[in-house]
Amino acid sequence: MIHQEKPTIFSGVQPSGNLHLGNYLGAISRWANLQDKNQCIFCVVDYHAITIKQDPLELKKNIIETAKIYLASGIDPKKSIIFQQSQVSEHTELAWILNCVSARMSDLNKMTQYKDKAEGNENVSVGLFDYPVLMASDILLYNTDLVPTGEDQKQHVELSRTLAKRFNSQYKELFRIPEPLIERSGARIMGLDDAFKKMSKSAKSEFNYIGLLDSPEQARKKIMKAVTDTGSEIKYDKENKPAISNLLTIYSLLSKKTIKELEVDYKGRGYGDFKKDLAEVVINFLSDFQKRYNKISDKEVVSVLLKGKKKAKNIAEKKLSEVKKSLGVL
Numbered sequence: 001m002i003h004q005e006k007p008t009i010f011s012g013v014q015p016s017g018n019l020h021l022g023n024y025l026g027a028i029s030r031w032a033n034l035q036d037k038n039q040c041i042f043c044v045v046d047y048h049a050i051t052i053k054q055d056p057l058e059l060k061k062n063i064i065e066t067a068k069i070y071l072a073s074g075i076d077p078k079k080s081i082i083f084q085q086s087q088v089s090e091h092t093e094l095a096w097i098l099n100c101v102s103a104r105m106s107d108l109n110k111m112t113q114y115k116d117k118a119e120g121n122e123n124v125s126v127g128l129f130d131y132p133v134l135m136a137s138d139i140l141l142y143n144t145d146l147v148p149t150g151e152d153q154k155q156h157v158e159l160s161r162t163l164a165k166r167f168n169s170q171y172k173e174l175f176r177i178p179e180p181l182i183e184r185s186g187a188r189i190m191g192l193d194d195a196f197k198k199m200s201k202s203a204k205s206e207f208n209y210i211g212l213l214d215s216p217e218q219a220r221k222k223i224m225k226a227v228t229d230t231g232s233e234i235k236y237d238k239e240n241k242p243a244i245s246n247l248l249t250i251y252s253l254l255s256k257k258t259i260k261e262l263e264v265d266y267k268g269r270g271y272g273d274f275k276k277d278l279a280e281v282v283i284n285f286l287s288d289f290q291k292r293y294n295k296i297s298d299k300e301v302v303s304v305l306l307k308g309k310k311k312a313k314n315i316a317e318k319k320l321s322e323v324k325k326s327l328g329v330l
Contacts, residue, residue, distance in 0.1 A: 007145035009034055009181070012043035012085065012138065015062035016054070019069050020209035021282070022189035022199030024289075025253050026150055030183060032074035034148070040080035041142050041312065042070055044305070047085050047092065047134060051127040052117075067301045069212060072293040083308030085138065090316035095130075095137040097323060101170065102163040103133045111155060136160035139178050141316045146181040150188050152198060154180050172326040174319070189250060192226040195242035213290065216283045223247075223279040234266040234274050244271070251278050254285045 011031060013023060034040055044066045049059060063084060070082055085091055108114065111132050117124075127134075139147055139160045147157045157180040164175035189199045191208040199209045207225050211218070229241040236259045238245045252259045266274050324330035 006037065006039045008039045008041065008143050008176075009146045009148065010041045010043070010139050010142050010144040010178075011148045012045040012048075013066055013070075014049040015044050015046050015059065015066040016049050016201060017058065017062045017065070018201035018209070018211050019066065019213075020199055020201055020211050021250065022209060023201070024069075024073065024212055025250065026189050027148060028070065028073045028075070030148060031070075031080075032076075035076060035079040038146070040075075041144075041315075042075055042080055042082050043085050043138060043312075044070075044083070045085045045135075045138065048131055051125055051131050064298050064301050065213075067305055068293055068296050068298075071296050071301070071304065072289060077304045077308065081308045081311045082304055083312040084305050087305070087309040088312050088316050090141055090313070090320045091134065091137050094141055094320055094323065095134040097327065098133050098137055098140075098163050098167070099130065101327070102166040103130075103136075107159060107162065108132060111159070113152070113155070132156050132159050133163070136163045140164055140175045141319050142312075143176045143315075143319070144178045145176060147178050148181045148183075150198075151182065152188070154182065167323075172322075174322050174326060190242065190246040192222055192246075195227060195229075195246050210282060210286075212286070213293070214286060216286065219282050219286055220279040223275055223282055226275065228271045228275075232270050234269065234271070235263055244274075247275070247278060251281060254281050 009031075011027065013019065013028065019028075031040065031042060044063055046059065046063055049062075067082060067084070071077070075082060108129055114129055114132070117128060135156050136159055139157070140163070147160070149157055157178060161177050164177050168175055191197050191199045191203060192210070193203075193205050193207045197203075197208075201209060203209060207222050210222055214222070226247060227243045228247075229243045231241070233241075234244060234248070235241060236245045236248050248259050248262055251257070251262055255262075257265075321330060
């Protein structure tokens with residue numbers, strides 16, 4: 001298969017509300033830096049969100065909010081395709097085909113994120129069990145070369161590769177085999193209340209994360225309450241000082257100072273001073289981000305999603321048509 005000049009990148013975020021600093025630093029802000037040298041496709045993956053119960057009005061609001069956050073983060077619709085997953089029906093059609101011809105129960109039984117989310121409860125939706133196949137469909141529809149992902153999501157890219165290879169060997173070589181694109185620094189921002197678990201919008205405590213739309217007061221309170229480690233030295237040491245290491249990572253990424261510079265700045269100083277300064281850095285970032293966010297109207301977002309849908313559908317229709325022909329159903 002002939003590759004186009006620019007590699008294709010695909011990624012997406014669920015519109016489940018409370019997008020936070022971890023989402024921004026670990027994913028969305030990095031996407032903006034990929035736009036010039038790649039063909040980027042960024043999706044609001046609303047069908048993934050409905051694997052758990054959603055309030056319809058909240059979901060509608062969150063879809064707009066998520067797309068607005070993409071735009072405020074520097075994702076440019078003139079350079080990238082931004083669209084809403086449910087508006088391109090080829091995603092679910094291809095997922096069904098992959099379910100039938102490529103995916104195996106044994107594949108899905110290995111998915112650790114399902115086990116974490118289901119927590120041993122068998123009374124969950126089939127969609128929650130099967131959503132990795134929909135994710136594979138999202139990726140494979142667009143001849144994706146690279147998928148920006150954290151270590152915790154790498155398993156899903158591996159499944160996409162497996163399903164693509166099975167289809168290609170069984171029918172016709174139609175799917176490009178995607179590679180995970182993992183950036184080490186800041187790729188995994190941990191919770192402020194638990195440095196051993198990833199920052200999460202579904203965390204039980206609001207003190208786990210800094211929401212991108214948090215007020216200055218909320219952000220300051222959360223930083224000041226953030227857990228620290230034993231001792232008082234401000235030093236990056238993930239194994240022995242995971243909490244301070246996490247805060248140093250956030251500080252470094254937002255201030256553009258290296259972690260080494262921060263260690264020198266805070267040599268001989270305590271956690272209190274460090275957290276006060278970090279709170280100011282976070283508040284300044286949120287203030288700038290929210291100014292950009294608030295300038296974007298809902299009408300503008302709807303227009304961007306509509307244009308993105310047309311571009312995405314043109315690519316997806318072609319790929320699905322090739323798949324159907326190879327199966328004999330077209």
